[in-house]
Amino acid sequence: MIGDRISGFFWFLFGLFILKESFRLKTGVLSQPGPGFFSLLGGILLLVCTTILFLQSILFKSRAVDSKEQGEKKNHQVLIYLFVALLAYALLFEFLGFILCTFFIVLLIFGLFEHKKWWSMLITAALVSLASYTIFTFLLKSELPKGVLGLF
Amino acid sequence: MESFQYLLHGFAVALQPVYLLYCFVGVLAGTLVGVLPAVGPVAAVALLLPVVYHLDPIGGIIMLAGINYGAMYGGSTTSILVNVPGESSSVVTCLDGYPMAQKGRAGPALGMSAFGSFIAGTLSIVGLSLFAPILGRLALKFGSPEYFSLMLMSLTLVTYMVQGSMIKALIMASAGLILSTVGMDTITGEIRFAYNILFLQDGINIIPVVIGLFGLREVFYNLQATFQGNVVKSKIKGLLPTLQDWKDSIWPILRCGTFGFFMGILPGISPMAPTLLSYGIEKKLSKHPEKFGTGVIEAVAGPEACNNATVCGTQIPLFSLGIPTNVMNTMLLSALMIFGMTPGPQFISKFPDLFWGLVASMYLGNVLLLVLNLPLIPLWVKVLKIPHILLNCLILVFCIIGAYSLQHQLGDLYLLFISGLVGFLGKKLGYEPAPLILAFILGPRIESSLRQSLIISDGSFAIFFTRPITAVFIAVTLCIIIAAIVGLTKAGIKDIGNAEDF
Numbered sequence: 001m002i003g004d005r006i007s008g009f010f011w012f013l014f015g016l017f018i019l020k021e022s023f024r025l026k027t028g029v030l031s032q033p034g035p036g037f038f039s040l041l042g043g044i045l046l047l048v049c050t051t052i053l054f055l056q057s058i059l060f061k062s063r064a065v066d067s068k069e070q071g072e073k074k075n076h077q078v079l080i081y082l083f084v085a086l087l088a089y090a091l092l093f094e095f096l097g098f099i100l101c102t103f104f105i106v107l108l109i110f111g112l113f114e115h116k117k118w119w120s121m122l123i124t125a126a127l128v129s130l131a132s133y134t135i136f137t138f139l140l141k142s143e144l145p146k147g148v149l150g151l152f
Numbered sequence: 153m154e155s156f157q158y159l160l161h162g163f164a165v166a167l168q169p170v171y172l173l174y175c176f177v178g179v180l181a182g183t184l185v186g187v188l189p190a191v192g193p194v195a196a197v198a199l200l201l202p203v204v205y206h207l208d209p210i211g212g213i214i215m216l217a218g219i220n221y222g223a224m225y226g227g228s229t230t231s232i233l234v235n236v237p238g239e240s241s242s243v244v245t246c247l248d249g250y251p252m253a254q255k256g257r258a259g260p261a262l263g264m265s266a267f268g269s270f271i272a273g274t275l276s277i278v279g280l281s282l283f284a285p286i287l288g289r290l291a292l293k294f295g296s297p298e299y300f301s302l303m304l305m306s307l308t309l310v311t312y313m314v315q316g317s318m319i320k321a322l323i324m325a326s327a328g329l330i331l332s333t334v335g336m337d338t339i340t341g342e343i344r345f346a347y348n349i350l351f352l353q354d355g356i357n358i359i360p361v362v363i364g365l366f367g368l369r370e371v372f373y374n375l376q377a378t379f380q381g382n383v384v385k386s387k388i389k390g391l392l393p394t395l396q397d398w399k400d401s402i403w404p405i406l407r408c409g410t411f412g413f414f415m416g417i418l419p420g421i422s423p424m425a426p427t428l429l430s431y432g433i434e435k436k437l438s439k440h441p442e443k444f445g446t447g448v449i450e451a452v453a454g455p456e457a458c459n460n461a462t463v464c465g466t467q468i469p470l471f472s473l474g475i476p477t478n479v480m481n482t483m484l485l486s487a488l489m490i491f492g493m494t495p496g497p498q499f500i501s502k503f504p505d506l507f508w509g510l511v512a513s514m515y516l517g518n519v520l521l522l523v524l525n526l527p528l529i530p531l532w533v534k535v536l537k538i539p540h541i542l543l544n545c546l547i548l549v550f551c552i553i554g555a556y557s558l559q560h561q562l563g564d565l566y567l568l569f570i571s572g573l574v575g576f577l578g579k580k581l582g583y584e585p586a587p588l589i590l591a592f593i594l595g596p597r598i599e600s601s602l603r604q605s606l607i608i609s610d611g612s613f614a615i616f617f618t619r620p621i622t623a624v625f626i627a628v629t630l631c632i633i634i635a636a637i638v639g640l641t642k643a644g645i646k647d648i649g650n651a652e653d654f
Contacts, residue, residue, distance in 0.1 A: 082375065
């Protein structure tokens with residue numbers, strides 16, 4: 001399966017990197033293992049496993065048919081938007097604050113995945129962000145950043 | 153008899169109104185989470201850790217444990233009514249529970265699974281209070297080599313029991329071991345893999361990773377694949393099973409409960425595997441195996457009893473050895489560590505209030521669940537009708553709050569989002585996150601016990617074969633590995649065909 005090969009290749013590179021770094025950290029000797037000793041073992045295990053995975057995917061020819069429909073592909077693209085939006089969320093989290101960030105992300109999810117009337121989306125997003133902020137800060141005493149809203 | 157006195161003391165602790173309230177909130181939240189197909193119990197506990205942080209240790213642990221077994225109850229409701237397992241160990245309940253609901257017997261199915269869980273849960277709590285202290289005393293003799301081999305065995309078992317490819321599970325486990333080395337080396341004090349990033353110098357925080365791998369992953373997954381499930385329309389009535397239902401179910405409940413409990417004690421067993429096995433056993437023992445799958449009550453009662461008993465059994469290695477054997481228990485361990493307590497052989501004698509209070513609260517929790525679950529079923533049905541986009545937004549928000557509010561570090565948010573993406577891709581490609589989490593939690597202790605053992609033995613691996621207890625653990629580990637290699641080729645083919653299903 002193509003997915004196995006790509007993911008296996010990724011893990012293989014990761015294993016090589018770990019090996020290199022472990023030697024840099026000094027692996028020590030068996031009677032006095034150093035800081036890099038354990039990650040070296042982990043890296044070796046990773047390389048062995050990915051090699052087996054790779055061989056498996058070549059030896060046992062894939063019988064699974066790629067039966068992905070168009071609709072699913074489109075959704076995958078939307079997921080990438082969502083992930084980028086989440087990274088932006090983390091970037092702006094402390095500046096804009098929890099309430100505003102959450103408001104926008106909920107709005108975005110509704111916009112991406114469900115097409116409703118704009119006012120109902122606005123109300124839902126506002127409700128979700130305000131309610132969760134209230135519950136978690138006042139009832140459960142979590143500290144969430146206020147951001148720009150804290151200036152008022 | 154000593155245990156009995158302690159247990160009475162535990163009831164005195166757990167019956168205090170505050171703790172009773174925490175227990176109630178825990179089982180209620182757990183049931184809610186179990187009912188919702190989107191979040192599993194592990195994600196729920198991870199999400200609620202920051203809440204518990206502000207409570208006192210006993211209250212916090214009681215609540216988390218309540219979520220755990222509450223979710224086991226709740227999962228059955230979704231399985232029976234929607235034919236979607238609310239959490240992984242309720243998969244089997246779908247097989248006969250949903251057909252029963254279609255035949256208009258949703259009531260007895262729900263009722264019987266609640267009674268079954270109650271009976272088995274109660275029995276295994278008795279087992280827990282008997283076995284945990286014994287094992288704890290035994291474990292006092294353990295040194296580094298014993299701990300190393302025991303943890304190695306648990307980890308191997310977990311990777312072996314994972315659904316799908318063992319190779320992929322091993323890859324996840326080694327990734328977990330490697331990730332666990334980030335931060336300071338406990339023996340030499342050297343900083344590893346931090347690359348001058350302050351956030352990495354303290355090591356990677358497990359909570360955002362768990363929330364990402366188990367919670368956020370589901371949000372991604374649910375958003376790209378539209379959730380399909382039809383709540384059974386007919387009115388649910390007559391929750392109480394008939395006398396004939398009891399006759400059919402009582403032995404399966406007792407058998408599967410006992411079986412599940414003892415399977416739970418084995419290191420590395422998650423509730424899923426014994427539940428599947430118990431369904432198979434009941435089918436073999438049944439006088440009419442051909443009816444299994446068409447809606448027979450014992451096929452609902454047995455596995456439901458089994459999964460509750462297993463949850464209870466898995467607490468034994470956690471509290472007596474300090475070794476979590478599944479992902480749920482790694483969460484309980486993390487919670488205990490937040491409170492500054494590390495489970496181990498002396499745990500029960502050092503914190504008797506907490507341990508026996510917890511055991512007693514589990515008993516009370518089971519009673520609460522029985523009382524709660526039956527009248528609240530109409531409410532849970534309503535919960536299942538929440539629009540799923542809104543539900544996923546709520547889960548996303550909980551994930552963010554859960555990951556952030558423990559340490560108030562922005563890095564945790566990035567960690568959460570990346571873990572979520574990795575978890576989602578893993579789910580698509582057939583990589584199970586459980587071995588990663590377990591390896592991550594056990595990693596530092598496996599590492600230090602291995603290095604200490606090697607220092608003791610002056611670099612000779614013979615130390616793991618000459619000490620009797622260690623030798624047994626290592627032998628079992630080797631057997632599992634051989635079994636895996638022999639079965640590997642077969643599983644390999646099967647896995648390639650099935651990987652898309654995950």
